Structures are given as structure tokens and as C-alpha cells.
Amino acid sequence: MRPTLILLHGFPQDHHVWDPNMDALGKVAQTIAPDLRGFGPATDIPGVLSMEAFAEDLKALIDERDLEKVVLCGLSMGGYVALAFLERWPEHVEGLILCNTRSTADTPEGKIAREATAVDALEKGSAVIARAMLPKVLSVHTRTERPEIARSVEHLMARQRPETIAAAARGMAQRPDRTQVLREVRVPVLIITGEHDELMPLATSEAMAKAAPGAQLVVLPQAAHLSNLEATTEFDRIVTTFVQHLPDA
Numbered sequence: 001m002r003p004t005l006i007l008l009h010g011f012p013q014d015h016h017v018w019d020p021n022m023d024a025l026g027k028v029a030q031t032i033a034p035d036l037r038g039f040g041p042a043t044d045i046p047g048v049l050s051m052e053a054f055a056e057d058l059k060a061l062i063d064e065r066d067l068e069k070v071v072l073c074g075l076s077m078g079g080y081v082a083l084a085f086l087e088r089w090p091e092h093v094e095g096l097i098l099c100n101t102r103s104t105a106d107t108p109e110g111k112i113a114r115e116a117t118a119v120d121a122l123e124k125g126s127a128v129i130a131r132a133m134l135p136k137v138l139s140v141h142t143r144t145e146r147p148e149i150a151r152s153v154e155h156l157m158a159r160q161r162p163e164t165i166a167a168a169a170r171g172m173a174q175r176p177d178r179t180q181v182l183r184e185v186r187v188p189v190l191i192i193t194g195e196h197d198e199l200m201p202l203a204t205s206e207a208m209a210k211a212a213p214g215a216q217l218v219v220l221p222q223a224a225h226l227s228n229l230e231a232t233t234e235f236d237r238i239v240t241t242f243v244q245h246l247p248d249a
């Protein structure tokens with residue numbers, strides 16, 4: 001049976017971050033890329049958007065579509081959501097792809113930085129956050145050689161609501177360490193990162209690959225934090241191969 005692949009976007013983006021991957025991945029799986037609560041055109045934003053709340057929304061989506069098992073592919077914050085989901089509903093997961101993410105909680109300094117991001121978003125607006133994040137999410141190579149990607153990513157981040165950015169930053173700060181979830185995982189795991197990802201240094205991906213039994217780690221050259229956009233062809237190829245080799249595929 002054709003697997004279902006759910007693509008979970010990062011912060012502060014929406015499902016459009018997966019636009020370049022949809023055609024290729026759609027050939028191998030029924031591919032769904034939802035907007036996490038508060039992102040995209042949403043209104044009515046709560047004060048905190050927790051990873052657990054996003055995972056509950058994901059469960060509702062899976063129930064609504066009557067899906068028994070899915071492959072979760074989470075990019076950065078989407079990876080936090082995938083792990084929160086796996087912790088609670090492992091029976092619904094037949095494969096896990098973690099991209100440019102980590103299983104650990106924020107450090108105390110990281111939590112302070114989250115609050116600063118939340119306040120900045122609310123006081124200065126999303127465009128300021130987007131401009132500051134751009135050099136952290138795209139490699140120098142991508143920004144200089146493919147400026148159209150830089151423009152579209154900046155625009156994508158700038159159009160998210162300041163209230164959403166603040167609420168998700170505060171939600172990420174609250175997330176616990178979920179490395180144990182990875183240690184206990186019983187389905188195939190693929191970990192993808194970019195060689196220039198400074199937000200999630202290679203050691204964080206290596207630690208996840210070590211924790212998850214049998215996990216495969218792939219490091220994409222010339223990519224930084226948005227490896228699905230910066231190395232689209234390679235990313236799609238790796239995910240396609242992974243999905244095709246799942247036990248029930």
C-alpha cells in the first residue's frame with residue numbers, strides 16, 4: 001500500500017516550505033503538508049503554542065483522514081512535533097525522518113533567547129525576525145548562488161503572524177528532552193542535516209543517530225538549516241529511497 005508521508009514545517013514557516021518537494025515525494029507517498037496551528041493564514045492565536053498541542057492537531061488530522069500509520073518527516077520545529085507525537089502515539093508511526101533538528105530541550109540560555117525572540121516579534125514585527133533568521137537558516141552558498149531562495153524564505157517567514165512567532169518560541173522553550181523517545185523507537189529512522197547548519201550543529205544529529213537504533217544519518221553538502229530547499233534533489237532522493245524501503249512498502 002502507498003504510505004502516507006506527513007511533512008511538518010519549521011519555525012517560523014508554513015507548509016509552503018515544502019512546495020519544491022511535493023511533486024517528487026508525491027510520486028512515492030500520499031504526501032500531506034499541513035500548516036501547524038497558528039501558522040499560515042490562521043487567526044486566533046493562543047499565548048503559547050506547545051509541541052504537544054501541535055502533536056494533538058496532528059493526531060486529529062490522522063483520525064479525520066482515517067489513516068492507520070504514517071511516516072512523519074519533521075523539519076527543525078517540525079521534528080520536535082514529530083517526537084512529541086511519537087512519544088504519545090507510536091502505534092501510528094511507521095517511519096520517522098528528522099531533518100535539521102534535535103531531541104534535546106533548550107538550554108537555560110536558549111530559553112532566554114526564545115523569550116527575546118517572542119518579545120522582538122511582538123514589538124518589532126515578523127519582518128525583523130525574518131531578516132535576522134535568514135543568515136542562520138540558509139548557507140552562504142545558497143544566499144549568494146540562489147538569491148531567489150533567500151527572497152522566498154525571507155518572505156515566507158515575514159508573513160507569519162508576530163503572535164504566532166511569539167507563541168511558538170515560548171512553546172519550543174517548554175519542550176522536554178525527548179532523546180529517550182528516540183532510544184525506544186522501533187521503526188526505521190532517517191536523520192538528515194546540512195553540513196553548514198549552525199542552528200543544529202552536526203553533533204546534535206550524530207547524537208540522535210546514536211540514540212535511535214539503526215538510524216541512518218545523511219549530511220547534505222552546501223546546505224545549512226533548510227536542507228529540503230537548499231539541496232532539494234538530494235533531499236527528495238534520500239527520502240524517496242527511505243520510504244520505498246520501509247518494511248511494509
Ligand code: MLT
Pocket residue numbers: 009010011012075076077078172199225
Ligand atoms: C526551526 O527552524 O524550526 C527553528 O530553528 C527551531 C528552533 O529554533 O529550535
